[in-house]
Amino acid sequence: MKININADIGEGFGKFRMGNDEELMRLIGSANIACGMHAGDPTIMVRTVEFAKRENVSIGAHPGFNDIWGFGRRQIRMDPRDLEYSVTYQIGALQALAASRGARVTHVKPHGALNNMAHDDPDIALAIGRGIKAADSDLIFVANVGSQMTRAGESLGLRVANESYVDRRYDDNGKMLSRELDNSVIRSPEEASQQVTRIIEEGALFSVNGKRIPAEVHTFCIHGDEPTAVPVMKAVRAKFVERGIDVVTIPEMLGLGA
Numbered sequence: 001m002k003i004n005i006n007a008d009i010g011e012g013f014g015k016f017r018m019g020n021d022e023e024l025m026r027l028i029g030s031a032n033i034a035c036g037m038h039a040g041d042p043t044i045m046v047r048t049v050e051f052a053k054r055e056n057v058s059i060g061a062h063p064g065f066n067d068i069w070g071f072g073r074r075q076i077r078m079d080p081r082d083l084e085y086s087v088t089y090q091i092g093a094l095q096a097l098a099a100s101r102g103a104r105v106t107h108v109k110p111h112g113a114l115n116n117m118a119h120d121d122p123d124i125a126l127a128i129g130r131g132i133k134a135a136d137s138d139l140i141f142v143a144n145v146g147s148q149m150t151r152a153g154e155s156l157g158l159r160v161a162n163e164s165y166v167d168r169r170y171d172d173n174g175k176m177l178s179r180e181l182d183n184s185v186i187r188s189p190e191e192a193s194q195q196v197t198r199i200i201e202e203g204a205l206f207s208v209n210g211k212r213i214p215a216e217v218h219t220f221c222i223h224g225d226e227p228t229a230v231p232v233m234k235a236v237r238a239k240f241v242e243r244g245i246d247v248v249t250i251p252e253m254l255g256l257g258a
Helices: 021-025 042-054 080-099 112-120 122-135 148-155 189-202 229-243
Strands: 002-009 030-034 058-062 105-108 140-144 159-165 204-206 212-214 219-223
Touching: 002 021, 002 058, 002 229, 021 042, 021 229, 030 042, 030 105, 042 058, 042 080, 058 080, 080 105, 080 122, 105 122, 112 122, 112 148, 122 140, 122 148, 140 148, 148 159, 189 204, 189 229, 219 229
Parallel strands: 002 030, 002 219, 030 058, 058 105, 105 140, 140 159, 159 219
Antiparallel strands: 204 212
């Protein structure tokens, strides 16, 4: 069996550091690099690209709202065209910096409130999809499984990788629990590793109330800003070794090569 693990990463800013990016990079298959709006800056973006290149990790853009103060987790209502251009702008910044280091961007995964809003809102999902397609129609759209983003990506002719989460719990509708709830984030390495392997083996998400929600998942996200990200991922990788599950890049997961 094979699966992809991606991480939201490179989310510091200036002299401020967020997470243990270098160690986490050794445990994943793909990196979603913040593009300077919710977090990240050119220097951090280049350094994170270099980490990814060294570890043979595929590189993705992680666009979000222009909200460093709120880490991109506050909702901002935007005209869909403005949002579309913002997504293309952020992808383009990472594409240029990656190219300067002999690397390329292969996927895009929206961040935070933008991702949550696009889960249900087709206009927002389509704006993101158009922004991705404008930057490069070969980019893979990483979308919450069962979301409007998956539908938008497919309708625009983009390749889509359906995503679930290593470190988040679900409600009965198949959506991540709100971060306003104390039990929304999984910080236990054992619980996280059990959740991931169960989703892979049973082809379904499971809500906090025990509801089974069928889901075809290609990739799992770990949040690099969480202090528990590295120990959680070590437990997940150990569980994968037990079950003979290989971690590959997102392009490899979709049969597109490295």
